[in-house]
Amino acid sequence: MLTLYFLESDSGFVHGTQSIVLRVVAPLQNGTARATKPFRDAWNWAGDLFSAKSENAKLRKELEQLRAGVAKELTTQDENLQMRDLLAMQRDRVYPDGVRLVTARVVARSTTAWYSTVTIDAGSSSGVVVYDAVVNGAGLVGRVTKADAHASQVTLITDQSSYVDAMVMPGGAQGIVSGSVTGDVTLQYVDKNERVKVGQYVVTSGRQGSVFVHGIPIGQIESVGSQEVELYQSISLDPFVDFRKLDLVQVVVR
Amino acid sequence: MRPARIQADKQQGAWPSGGEIARLVVTLVVATLLQTTVAPNIRILGANPDFALIIVVCVGLLKGSEIGAVFGFAAGTLVAIALMEPLGLSAFVFVLIGYFAGRYAETADLSAGYAPLVSAFAATLLANVLLAMAQYLLARQVPLGFFLGRVLVPSLILNTLLAAPLYLVVRLWLRGAGDLRVARAR
Numbered sequence: 001m002l003t004l005y006f007l008e009s010d011s012g013f014v015h016g017t018q019s020i021v022l023r024v025v026a027p028l029q030n031g032t033a034r035a036t037k038p039f040r041d042a043w044n045w046a047g048d049l050f051s052a053k054s055e056n057a058k059l060r061k062e063l064e065q066l067r068a069g070v071a072k073e074l075t076t077q078d079e080n081l082q083m084r085d086l087l088a089m090q091r092d093r094v095y096p097d098g099v100r101l102v103t104a105r106v107v108a109r110s111t112t113a114w115y116s117t118v119t120i121d122a123g124s125s126s127g128v129v130v131y132d133a134v135v136n137g138a139g140l141v142g143r144v145t146k147a148d149a150h151a152s153q154v155t156l157i158t159d160q161s162s163y164v165d166a167m168v169m170p171g172g173a174q175g176i177v178s179g180s181v182t183g184d185v186t187l188q189y190v191d192k193n194e195r196v197k198v199g200q201y202v203v204t205s206g207r208q209g210s211v212f213v214h215g216i217p218i219g220q221i222e223s224v225g226s227q228e229v230e231l232y233q234s235i236s237l238d239p240f241v242d243f244r245k246l247d248l249v250q251v252v253v254r
Numbered sequence: 255m256r257p258a259r260i261q262a263d264k265q266q267g268a269w270p271s272g273g274e275i276a277r278l279v280v281t282l283v284v285a286t287l288l289q290t291t292v293a294p295n296i297r298i299l300g301a302n303p304d305f306a307l308i309i310v311v312c313v314g315l316l317k318g319s320e321i322g323a324v325f326g327f328a329a330g331t332l333v334a335i336a337l338m339e340p341l342g343l344s345a346f347v348f349v350l351i352g353y354f355a356g357r358y359a360e361t362a363d364l365s366a367g368y369a370p371l372v373s374a375f376a377a378t379l380l381a382n383v384l385l386a387m388a389q390y391l392l393a394r395q396v397p398l399g400f401f402l403g404r405v406l407v408p409s410l411i412l413n414t415l416l417a418a419p420l421y422l423v424v425r426l427w428l429r430g431a432g433d434l435r436v437a438r439a440r
Binding site for chain 2: 001002003004005006014018021022025026028029032033036040043044047107108109110111112113114115117119146148151152153160161180181182244
């Protein structure tokens with residue numbers, strides 16, 4: 001079956017069977033996801049409570065660091081400028097003509113460590129096609145990698161097979177945001193001569209040929225490293241999206 | 255011959271009744287829904303519980319190798335469909351797990367009280383190693399340290415801990431037919 005699956009086309013027998021069964025299973029998953037949402041929320045609340053104590057200590061430490069940083073007026077001004085740029089960019093974000101947003105709910109997600117994918121309850125019947133970008137209120141979630149009639153598979157930007165054209169704001173340094181098996185997100189192929197700082201924001205570049213429109217927030221730069229022998233900088237990102245709590249998302253349909 | 259083996263031998267070749275099949279189908283659907291909608295939201299010890307795998311183990315232990323293998327195939331296929339993952343990989347892994355759990359129930363000389371825990375431990379080990387090998391063959395990253403520290407060990411602990419309560423629930427639902435413990439009591 002595995003061999004058939006990889007050998008045949010998307011309209012083949014195994015794919016067709018998968019599609020038919022999925023039409024039956026998807027509504028059940030949707031119902032279960034809705035029914036268990038209060039329990040999930042309670043679980044998340046309990047988890048947040050447990051982590052609150054350690055987070056409190058961490059936040060206090062960060063606060064001390066921030067207080068020390070207040071004296072550095074230039075740094076503060078720079079951060080302020082970055083925030084304003086991002087806000088302005090978000091306000092002014094305009095999707096190209098013909099683009100519309102399809103709202104969908106996450107009904108299932110992979111539990112294996114090897115795949116970072118979720119299933120949403122919107123598919124080709126809503127106009128969703130493969131390569132469409134998926135966002136939520138915080139930023140870029142991923143892209144559609146399979147689209148059935150009433151359900152789609154979304155590969156998250158944390159997946160090791162995910163690559164996104166991106167740029168650093170402000171400054172415009174270009175690179176590729178990629179996921180990894182560990183769930184860490186990095187910005188790759190940024191030239192060593194580009195000035196990139198911790199705290200700057202990374203958004204989709206929307207370059208010609210990119211599957212993503214310009215200006216979708218991805219994350220904030222967490223660390224920047226550079227070695228003499230390397231051509232590119234080593235940059236790690238903190239994504240804006242909390243991938244553990246995905247619920248409602250929007251598919252950017254072009 | 256041990257009672258468990260006698261009971262298991264009696265069951266060999268016997269096709270389940272309509273009622274039993276209905277209960278197995280319900281178990282299958284519940285396992286799939288638990289695995290795809292509930293498990294991803296539960297994270298303990300850094301791992302997500304693998305409800306489908308544990309339930310396949312339970313069915314194998316309770317119903318024998320043949321039904322265990324068929325149930326494993328169906329569970330693996332349904333989970334792959336629900337997650338829109340490549341068909342066949344989970345089915346292959348779960349067939350082996352269902353079959354070997356059944357064979358263990360039919361032939362083991364170990365104490366039946368530990369059977370679910372030992373089986374879940376071994377099944378988790380087998381499933382994770384096979385899935386990691388498949389990832390390697392598909393040219394995806396498989397860092398050994400990540401696999402051992404953040405995938406295998408947490409999953410082994412979590413699935414083994416969950417095996418006992420899930421086994422009790424599945425045994426109750428399937429009415430204990432072919433159960434090792436019931437067989438031992440006779």
